[in-house]
Amino acid sequence: MTTATLIFSALVFALVVTISLALLVRWLPDPGRERLTQLTRPTQAVLDATPPGLWHQTQSRLLSGLLWLSPWTAGLSGGDSDQPSALRIRLVQAGWRAPSALPIFLSSKTLLTVTLPALAWVLLEVKQWVPGGMERLGLITVAAGLGYYLPDAWLKHRIQRRQMALSHAFPDALDLLRLCVQAGLGLDAAIERVGREMRHARPELSEEFALTGLALRAGASRADALRSLSQRVGLKEIDALVVMLIQADRFGSSVSESLAVHAEALRIQRRLKAEEAAAKLPVKLLIPLIFCVFPSLLTVLLGPVAVTLAREFVKVV
Numbered sequence: 001m002t003t004a005t006l007i008f009s010a011l012v013f014a015l016v017v018t019i020s021l022a023l024l025v026r027w028l029p030d031p032g033r034e035r036l037t038q039l040t041r042p043t044q045a046v047l048d049a050t051p052p053g054l055w056h057q058t059q060s061r062l063l064s065g066l067l068w069l070s071p072w073t074a075g076l077s078g079g080d081s082d083q084p085s086a087l088r089i090r091l092v093q094a095g096w097r098a099p100s101a102l103p104i105f106l107s108s109k110t111l112l113t114v115t116l117p118a119l120a121w122v123l124l125e126v127k128q129w130v131p132g133g134m135e136r137l138g139l140i141t142v143a144a145g146l147g148y149y150l151p152d153a154w155l156k157h158r159i160q161r162r163q164m165a166l167s168h169a170f171p172d173a174l175d176l177l178r179l180c181v182q183a184g185l186g187l188d189a190a191i192e193r194v195g196r197e198m199r200h201a202r203p204e205l206s207e208e209f210a211l212t213g214l215a216l217r218a219g220a221s222r223a224d225a226l227r228s229l230s231q232r233v234g235l236k237e238i239d240a241l242v243v244m245l246i247q248a249d250r251f252g253s254s255v256s257e258s259l260a261v262h263a264e265a266l267r268i269q270r271r272l273k274a275e276e277a278a279a280k281l282p283v284k285l286l287i288p289l290i291f292c293v294f295p296s297l298l299t300v301l302l303g304p305v306a307v308t309l310a311r312e313f314v315k316v317v
Contacts, residue, residue: 093234094158095204105151112147119143162204163235169202170237171270173209174263181256187245188216208232222249237266 091101120143124136173194180190195209208229215225223246230242241262248258 089231089234090155090159092232093162094155095162095207105155109148109151112150113144114147116143116147117141159234163233165202165204166208166233167235167237167266167270169198169205170241171263171266173198173202173205174241174259174266178256178259178263181259187249187255188213188222191216222246237269 085102087105088102091097091105096105117140120140121136124139176194176197177187177190180193181187185193191209192213195206195213198209199206211232212225212229215228216222220228226242226245230239244258244262245255247253248255
């Protein structure tokens with residue numbers, strides 16, 4: 001192997017390592033750096049004084065257009081009933097609580113359902129990729145289905161990601177809640193205190209506890225506030241916690257002991273989920289091993305043998 005080949009291999013290796021590190025830093029940021037960024041983030045007054053850029057203007061115009069389109073989809077929102085619709089509850093579970101979230105979601109869904117088939121038809125007419133009529137109709141139908149189900153898939157992804165963050169944060173929050181109760185605070189004050197203490201480490205949980213504290217200060221009963229918390233989160237573990245706290249409040253049992261038992265149960269459940277994911281890992285690794293690693297390994301091992309045999313056969317012939 002010549003010196004130029006070695007230098008070229010070293011440069012390629014350094015380039016691959018640099019790109020990999022950049023991707024890891026981009027997609028796996030440092031939690032400490034994120035907390036420092038949140039602490040040093042400019043205040044709302046500074047943000048309001050900053051002139052809006054092109055992206056903000058485009059975003060505001062897009063939202064205005066979606067809100068203008070929302071009366072056409074108002075029949076799907078279920079806003080006339082006293083109880084919130086299932087879609088509105090899902091939006092709340094994803095963290096979108098603004099009154100305009102439901103009209104914007106329905107408008108974007110309708111717009112994508114109409115726009116994507118139109119774009120597909122224009123591309124098929126201009127490029128002439130598919131000559132047949134039925135094939136074009138099938139592709140346009142697939143584009144319409146994609147536009148209809150894409151917002152639902154994005155909403156489901158947001159809900160799962162937020163519920164996972166809340167599920168990881170609740171055991172630690174319950175320990176802090178138990179310490180506050182044992183220190184002499186009431187359950188209402190302890191919920192607000194824990195929410196303030198965890199606003200940088202777990203912003204999702206801090207937001208939920210802050211809303212629960214606001215509901216309690218507004219005059220709602222503790223049971224109603226906790227049930228609202230359970231509905232906003234949408235996790236079975238939180239449903240069990242809410243039922244436990246309501247029963248402890250009703251029958252006068254020790255809240256701190258109940259919180260300790262439930263926090264330990266949540267940790268055990270989280271550990272079991274991690275063990276289940278680790279047990280599924282060998283099965284999931286079979287596909288890349290069979291289709292990616294084994295062919296390359298066989299090529300490296302049997303390639304020189306095949307080349308040697310081919311040369312010998314040529315010599316014999």
